[in-house]
Amino acid sequence: MPSVRPRGRRGVGETKLVKVLASRSGLVAILGMLLASMWMVGSARATEADMWSLPSYEPARCQSCHRASEFELRSNPSLASQLNPFGVDWKTAGRVWGPDIAKLDSDGDRCLNGAELGDFTGTDWTGPNVEDPDRPLQNSNPGIIDCSLAELSERSWGILKAVFGEADKFKVR
Numbered sequence: 652m653p654s655v656r657p658r659g660r661r662g663v664g665e666t667k668l669v670k671v672l673a674s675r676s677g678l679v680a681i682l683g684m685l686l687a688s689m690w691m692v693g694s695a696r697a698t699e700a701d702m703w704s705l706p707s708y709e710p711a712r713c714q715s716c717h718r719a720s721e722f723e724l725r726s727n728p729s730l731a732s733q734l735n736p737f738g739v740d741w742k743t744a745g746r747v748w749g750p751d752i753a754k755l756d757s758d759g760d761r762c763l764n765g766a767e768l769g770d771f772t773g774t775d776w777t778g779p780n781v782e783d784p785d786r787p788l789q790n791s792n793p794g795i796i797d798c799s800l801a802e803l804s805e806r807s808w809g810i811l812k813a814v815f816g817e818a819d820k821f822k823v824r
Contacts, residue, residue: 700780705768709788715789716737735758736757737792737794738794748773750773753765761798762790762791766790766798767789768790769787769790
C-alpha cells in the first residue's frame, strides 16, 4: 500500500532541499547586499576624491558635479550618473583640475569655473588632494547658474565701469 503523507508536511528529502534552496538564495541575497554596499562605498570615495581634487568644494559638495544632493546620492546611488554641466566637463577633463577646465563656463552663467572655485587660472591650486577643513569656500557652484555676476544688469556694469574710469566706452543710462 502506497504511503500517504499528510498535507502541509514535507518529507525528509523535501525538507533538505528547501533548506539548501533557502540557504543558497539567502547566500545570494547576502552577497548581493555586500556587493551593492561595496559599490556604494566605492562610488562615495570616488566622489570625495574628486571633491578634494578641486580648489574648493564647499558648500555645494556633491552638487558641484552631480544634479542630486549628497543625501539623495547616498540614499539612491544610481543618481550618481546624472552629472550637471560642470560634472560632464570635469569627467571629460579626466577629473583633473587645471587651466583647461578653469577657463570654461560649464553652467553658462557668465562666470568661469576658475572664478567660481577660487582658482581663476587653474594653476594656483595644486593640492593637497585630501579633505581640508581650512580650504576656502566656493564663490559659487560651477555646475548651476548661480554666479552673482550674472545678476548684474547692463546698466550696473556701466556704472561700475564709469567708476573705474572707462565711462567713455560705456554709456550710463
